Amino acid sequence: MAKVIGVGGLFLEFKGEKEALHRFYKEILGMDMSAYGSGFTEGEQLMLLSFKREGEKMPLINFRVDDLTKLMEILKQKDLETDEIAVYDYGKFAHFTDPFGNYIELWEPEPYKYKEMVRKEREAYLEKR
Template sequence: MTDTHSHAPRVTGLGGVFYVVKDPAATRAWYRDTLGIDGPYGPQLAWAEEPLAHPYSLISHFADDTYIKPGTGSFMINLRVNDCDGMVAGLRAKGVEILGTADEGYGKFAWLLDPDGVKVELWEQVEDALP
Protein backbone atom coordinates (compact mmCIF):
# COMPACT_ATOMS: atom_id res chain seq x y z
CA MET A 1 0.00 0.00 0.00
CA THR A 2 1.34 3.42 -0.96
CA ASP A 3 1.50 6.20 1.63
CA THR A 4 -0.17 9.16 -0.09
CA HIS A 5 1.15 11.55 2.56
CA SER A 6 4.86 10.75 2.02
CA HIS A 7 5.22 13.55 -0.53
CA ALA A 8 5.36 17.21 0.36
CA PRO A 9 2.13 19.13 -0.26
CA ARG A 10 2.11 20.69 -3.73
CA VAL A 11 -0.15 22.17 -6.36
CA THR A 12 -1.19 19.46 -8.83
CA GLY A 13 -3.06 21.37 -11.54
CA LEU A 14 -5.46 24.12 -12.48
CA GLY A 15 -8.70 23.87 -10.52
CA GLY A 16 -10.69 26.39 -12.52
CA VAL A 17 -11.12 29.91 -13.79
CA PHE A 18 -13.65 32.10 -12.01
CA TYR A 19 -14.82 35.51 -13.22
CA VAL A 20 -17.86 37.78 -13.21
CA VAL A 21 -20.08 38.13 -16.30
CA LYS A 22 -23.36 39.95 -17.03
CA ASP A 23 -25.38 36.82 -17.85
CA PRO A 24 -23.89 33.59 -16.40
CA ALA A 25 -26.54 31.36 -18.00
CA ALA A 26 -25.83 32.80 -21.47
CA THR A 27 -22.07 32.45 -21.00
CA ARG A 28 -22.43 28.83 -19.83
CA ALA A 29 -24.65 28.12 -22.84
CA TRP A 30 -22.02 29.64 -25.18
CA TYR A 31 -19.26 27.41 -23.77
CA ARG A 32 -21.57 24.38 -24.06
CA ASP A 33 -22.86 25.13 -27.56
CA THR A 34 -19.69 26.62 -29.07
CA LEU A 35 -16.87 24.64 -27.46
CA GLY A 36 -18.76 21.56 -26.24
CA ILE A 37 -17.76 22.12 -22.61
CA ASP A 38 -20.49 21.30 -20.11
CA GLY A 39 -20.96 19.91 -16.64
CA PRO A 40 -23.28 20.01 -13.66
CA TYR A 41 -21.81 23.31 -12.41
CA GLY A 42 -21.08 24.93 -15.77
CA PRO A 43 -18.21 24.32 -18.20
CA GLN A 44 -16.15 21.48 -16.74
CA LEU A 45 -13.03 19.79 -18.05
CA ALA A 46 -11.79 16.30 -17.22
CA TRP A 47 -8.24 15.29 -18.16
CA ALA A 48 -8.88 11.53 -18.01
CA GLU A 49 -8.99 11.34 -21.81
CA GLU A 50 -5.67 13.18 -22.25
CA PRO A 51 -3.57 11.02 -24.63
CA LEU A 52 -0.24 12.73 -23.95
CA ALA A 53 2.21 11.12 -21.58
CA HIS A 54 3.16 14.47 -20.03
CA PRO A 55 0.30 16.96 -20.34
CA TYR A 56 0.78 20.27 -18.58
CA SER A 57 -1.07 23.46 -17.81
CA LEU A 58 0.68 26.80 -17.69
CA ILE A 59 0.34 29.94 -15.61
CA SER A 60 1.82 32.81 -17.63
CA HIS A 61 2.48 36.38 -16.56
CA PHE A 62 2.73 39.34 -18.92
CA ALA A 63 3.98 42.89 -18.37
CA ASP A 64 1.13 44.35 -20.42
CA ASP A 65 -2.14 43.25 -21.99
CA THR A 66 -0.90 42.94 -25.59
CA TYR A 67 -1.32 39.15 -25.66
CA ILE A 68 -4.77 39.37 -24.06
CA LYS A 69 -6.12 41.88 -26.62
CA PRO A 70 -8.63 42.11 -28.20
CA GLY A 71 -10.10 40.52 -25.09
CA THR A 72 -11.58 43.09 -22.73
CA GLY A 73 -10.61 41.32 -19.49
CA SER A 74 -7.28 41.38 -17.72
CA PHE A 75 -6.92 37.64 -18.27
CA MET A 76 -7.29 35.01 -20.99
CA ILE A 77 -8.51 31.42 -20.77
CA ASN A 78 -6.26 28.79 -22.38
CA LEU A 79 -8.04 25.52 -23.20
CA ARG A 80 -6.22 22.36 -24.22
CA VAL A 81 -7.59 20.69 -27.36
CA ASN A 82 -6.62 17.43 -29.05
CA ASP A 83 -7.05 18.69 -32.64
CA CYS A 84 -6.69 22.45 -33.05
CA ASP A 85 -7.21 22.44 -36.82
CA GLY A 86 -10.35 20.32 -36.51
CA MET A 87 -11.65 22.50 -33.68
CA VAL A 88 -11.09 25.67 -35.72
CA ALA A 89 -12.88 24.16 -38.73
CA GLY A 90 -15.83 23.17 -36.54
CA LEU A 91 -16.01 26.59 -34.93
CA ARG A 92 -15.87 28.38 -38.28
CA ALA A 93 -18.68 26.10 -39.51
CA LYS A 94 -20.74 27.37 -36.55
CA GLY A 95 -20.01 30.96 -37.62
CA VAL A 96 -17.55 31.65 -34.80
CA GLU A 97 -14.94 34.29 -35.63
CA ILE A 98 -11.40 32.94 -35.20
CA LEU A 99 -9.05 35.84 -34.39
CA GLY A 100 -5.98 33.98 -35.59
CA THR A 101 -4.04 30.73 -35.52
CA ALA A 102 -0.39 29.81 -35.08
CA ASP A 103 1.86 26.77 -35.04
CA GLU A 104 4.72 27.55 -32.65
CA GLY A 105 6.46 24.17 -32.85
CA TYR A 106 5.61 23.27 -29.25
CA GLY A 107 1.92 23.46 -30.07
CA LYS A 108 -0.83 24.81 -32.28
CA PHE A 109 -2.95 27.77 -31.16
CA ALA A 110 -6.19 29.49 -32.13
CA TRP A 111 -7.94 32.47 -30.53
CA LEU A 112 -11.55 33.59 -30.21
CA LEU A 113 -13.66 35.75 -27.90
CA ASP A 114 -16.41 34.47 -25.63
CA PRO A 115 -19.69 36.44 -25.48
CA ASP A 116 -18.33 38.60 -22.63
CA GLY A 117 -15.20 39.65 -24.54
CA VAL A 118 -12.85 37.26 -22.72
CA LYS A 119 -10.15 35.98 -25.06
CA VAL A 120 -10.07 32.18 -25.30
CA GLU A 121 -6.91 30.48 -26.52
CA LEU A 122 -7.13 26.92 -27.83
CA TRP A 123 -3.89 24.98 -27.48
CA GLU A 124 -2.87 21.60 -28.89
CA GLN A 125 0.26 20.46 -27.06
CA VAL A 126 2.92 18.65 -29.09
CA GLU A 127 4.19 15.61 -27.19
CA ASP A 128 7.85 15.83 -28.21
CA ALA A 129 8.11 19.54 -27.39
CA LEU A 130 8.03 19.24 -23.62
CA PRO A 131 9.57 22.05 -21.60
Protein backbone atom coordinates (compact mmCIF):
# COMPACT_ATOMS: atom_id res chain seq x y z
CA MET A 1 0.00 0.00 0.00
CA ALA A 2 1.32 3.46 -0.85
CA LYS A 3 1.33 5.86 2.10
CA VAL A 4 2.90 9.02 3.38
CA ILE A 5 5.99 8.22 5.47
CA GLY A 6 7.31 11.68 6.44
CA VAL A 7 7.43 15.32 5.53
CA GLY A 8 8.57 16.31 2.07
CA GLY A 9 8.48 20.02 2.83
CA LEU A 10 6.79 22.75 4.76
CA PHE A 11 6.28 26.04 2.98
CA LEU A 12 5.78 28.78 5.52
CA GLU A 13 5.78 32.54 5.29
CA PHE A 14 8.15 33.56 8.08
CA LYS A 15 8.52 37.16 9.12
CA GLY A 16 11.98 38.68 8.66
CA GLU A 17 14.55 39.24 5.91
CA LYS A 18 15.65 36.00 4.21
CA GLU A 19 19.40 36.25 4.90
CA ALA A 20 18.86 37.22 8.55
CA LEU A 21 16.40 34.33 8.99
CA HIS A 22 18.84 31.85 7.46
CA ARG A 23 21.72 33.16 9.59
CA PHE A 24 19.69 32.88 12.82
CA TYR A 25 18.46 29.34 12.15
CA LYS A 26 21.96 28.19 11.08
CA GLU A 27 23.89 29.85 13.94
CA ILE A 28 21.44 29.30 16.80
CA LEU A 29 19.49 26.13 15.92
CA GLY A 30 22.22 24.43 13.87
CA MET A 31 20.04 23.96 10.78
CA ASP A 32 21.87 23.55 7.48
CA MET A 33 20.49 26.13 5.08
CA SER A 34 20.25 26.41 1.29
CA ALA A 35 18.71 28.96 -1.03
CA TYR A 36 15.37 27.25 -0.40
CA GLY A 37 15.57 26.95 3.38
CA SER A 38 16.53 23.80 5.26
CA GLY A 39 16.27 20.07 4.77
CA PHE A 40 16.57 17.36 7.40
CA THR A 41 18.97 14.55 6.58
CA GLU A 42 19.79 13.21 10.05
CA GLY A 43 17.71 10.97 12.26
CA GLU A 44 14.33 9.36 11.81
CA GLN A 45 11.46 11.62 10.78
CA LEU A 46 8.64 11.94 13.29
CA MET A 47 5.80 14.26 12.44
CA LEU A 48 2.45 15.42 13.68
CA LEU A 49 0.48 17.09 10.92
CA SER A 50 -2.31 19.23 12.29
CA PHE A 51 -4.92 20.31 9.77
CA LYS A 52 -6.39 22.96 12.03
CA ARG A 53 -4.88 24.77 14.97
CA GLU A 54 -6.66 27.56 16.71
CA GLY A 55 -5.33 30.10 19.11
CA GLU A 56 -3.56 33.38 19.17
CA LYS A 57 -0.15 31.92 19.88
CA MET A 58 -0.06 28.60 18.04
CA PRO A 59 3.22 27.59 16.39
CA LEU A 60 3.11 26.88 12.68
CA ILE A 61 5.99 24.45 12.88
CA ASN A 62 7.48 21.98 15.32
CA PHE A 63 11.21 21.25 15.01
CA ARG A 64 12.62 18.02 16.44
CA VAL A 65 15.76 18.66 18.48
CA ASP A 66 18.38 16.44 20.09
CA ASP A 67 18.95 18.40 23.33
CA LEU A 68 16.08 20.69 24.25
CA THR A 69 17.53 21.80 27.58
CA LYS A 70 20.78 23.00 26.02
CA LEU A 71 19.01 24.69 23.12
CA MET A 72 16.67 26.56 25.45
CA GLU A 73 19.70 27.80 27.41
CA ILE A 74 21.19 29.14 24.16
CA LEU A 75 17.93 30.86 23.21
CA LYS A 76 17.66 32.46 26.66
CA GLN A 77 21.27 33.70 26.38
CA LYS A 78 20.20 35.43 23.16
CA ASP A 79 17.46 37.23 25.18
CA LEU A 80 14.70 35.57 23.18
CA GLU A 81 11.23 35.07 24.61
CA THR A 82 11.02 31.43 25.76
CA ASP A 83 8.56 29.19 27.57
CA GLU A 84 9.39 26.60 30.19
CA ILE A 85 10.07 23.02 29.08
CA ALA A 86 7.03 20.75 29.39
CA VAL A 87 7.78 17.04 29.91
CA TYR A 88 5.48 14.23 28.73
CA ASP A 89 6.00 10.48 28.34
CA TYR A 90 6.54 10.94 24.60
CA GLY A 91 9.02 13.82 24.85
CA LYS A 92 9.86 17.32 26.00
CA PHE A 93 8.42 20.47 24.43
CA ALA A 94 9.16 24.18 24.62
CA HIS A 95 8.39 27.30 22.62
CA PHE A 96 10.26 30.44 21.73
CA THR A 97 9.76 33.52 19.62
CA ASP A 98 12.54 34.14 17.12
CA PRO A 99 13.97 37.66 16.58
CA PHE A 100 11.48 38.20 13.75
CA GLY A 101 8.31 37.45 15.75
CA ASN A 102 7.75 33.84 14.62
CA TYR A 103 6.46 31.55 17.40
CA ILE A 104 8.27 28.19 17.18
CA GLU A 105 7.76 24.87 18.96
CA LEU A 106 10.71 22.58 19.76
CA TRP A 107 10.39 18.88 20.58
CA GLU A 108 12.89 16.36 21.94
CA PRO A 109 10.98 13.13 21.34
CA GLU A 110 10.97 9.79 23.06
CA PRO A 111 10.48 8.00 19.71
CA TYR A 112 9.29 4.60 20.92
CA LYS A 113 6.82 6.04 23.40
CA TYR A 114 5.60 8.55 20.81
CA LYS A 115 5.01 5.87 18.18
CA GLU A 116 3.13 3.69 20.67
CA MET A 117 0.96 6.61 21.75
CA VAL A 118 0.11 7.48 18.13
CA ARG A 119 -0.67 3.83 17.34
CA LYS A 120 -3.11 3.68 20.26
CA GLU A 121 -4.73 7.00 19.35
CA ARG A 122 -5.13 5.89 15.73
CA GLU A 123 -6.72 2.59 16.79
CA ALA A 124 -9.11 4.37 19.18
CA TYR A 125 -10.06 6.84 16.46
CA LEU A 126 -10.80 4.06 13.96
CA GLU A 127 -12.91 2.17 16.52
CA LYS A 128 -15.17 5.22 16.99
CA ARG A 129 -15.83 5.59 13.28
